[in-house]
Amino acid sequence: DAGITQSPRHKVTETGTPVTLRCHQTENHRYMYWYRQDPGHGLRLIHYSYGVKDTDKGEVSDGYSVSRSKTEDFLLTLESATSSQTSVYFCAIRSQQGNTEAFFGQGTRLTVV
Amino acid sequence: AQSVTQLGSHVSVSEGALVLLRCNYSSSVPPYLFWYVQYPNQGLQLLLKYTSAATLVKGINGFEAEFKKSETSFHLTKPSAHMSDAAEYFCAVSVDQGGGADGLTFGKGTHLIIQP
Numbered sequence: 001d002a003g004i005t006q007s008p009r010h011k012v013t014e015t016g017t018p019v020t021l022r023c024h025q026t027e028n029h030r031y032m033y034w035y036r037q038d039p040g041h042g043l044r045l046i047h048y049s050y051g052v053k054d055t056d057k058g059e060v061s062d063g064y065s066v067s068r069s070k071t072e073d074f075l076l077t078l079e080s081a082t083s084s085q086t087s088v089y090f091c092a093i094r095s096q097q098g099n100t101e102a103f104f105g106q107g108t109r110l111t112v113v
Numbered sequence: 114a115q116s117v118t119q120l121g122s123h124v125s126v127s128e129g130a131l132v133l134l135r136c137n138y139s140s141s142v143p144p145y146l147f148w149y150v151q152y153p154n155q156g157l158q159l160l161l162k163y164t165s166a167a168t169l170v171k172g173i174n175g176f177e178a179e180f181k182k183s184e185t186s187f188h189l190t191k192p193s194a195h196m197s198d199a200a201e202y203f204c205a206v207s208v209d210q211g212g213g214a215d216g217l218t219f220g221k222g223t224h225l226i227i228q229p
Binding site for chain 2: 033035040041042043090092094097098099101102103104105106107
């Protein structure tokens with residue numbers, strides 16, 4: 001299995017609080033992604049990174065920010081959590097674009113109450 | 114921009130029957146295509162991928178998919194369904210893009226149900 005670790009695996013937080021999810025990889029892959037998975041919507045890209053300090057927005061980036069200060073770590077922050085951000089969040093890594101597959105973490109189940 | 118459409122959010126087949134999960138893509142440049150499987154409470158795992166070497170691609174667990182450019186399709190099949198195949202399946206398209214731009218897009222997924 002690709003070395004990807006997401007933490008925490010489960011979290012319950014209150015509306016209005018900031019939350020940070022961490023993705024850690026040991027594969028030295030260039031690309032890292034944050035997706036959210038919701039019933040009926042499949043996987044939707046939140047943000048991605050194509051190198052240290054190089055990030056870009058995805059399809060559903062509002063309310064989220066990311067940081068990548070080291071190759072191995074990609075952090076997703078919910079500035080002020082809302083109930084609509086209750087979801088399962090997946091991190092993925094990829095060595096390059098094109099014909100290479102992405103490898104996924106086990107997911108973080110976030111509940112905002 | 115590229116896109117993926119998976120026909121049928123739920124597909125139900127009997128154990129031992131043919132499995133057919135449909136995926137159509139849209140891309141202005143030659144695509145690379147992937148099928149992933151997700152078991153309950155797990156992340157996605159790669160089933161197979163098309164990278165232009167061969168149009169018929171064989172993957173794990175007896176699955177295969179055929180790339181048909183004329184139909185812009187990449188349907189996933191398995192001759193005989195097994196109870197352990199019950200899962201969520203995602204089709205994805207990737208293209209080469211310049212700079213750091215991302216070119217990996219997923220479909221909404223198809224939930225495969227196996228009837229005993």
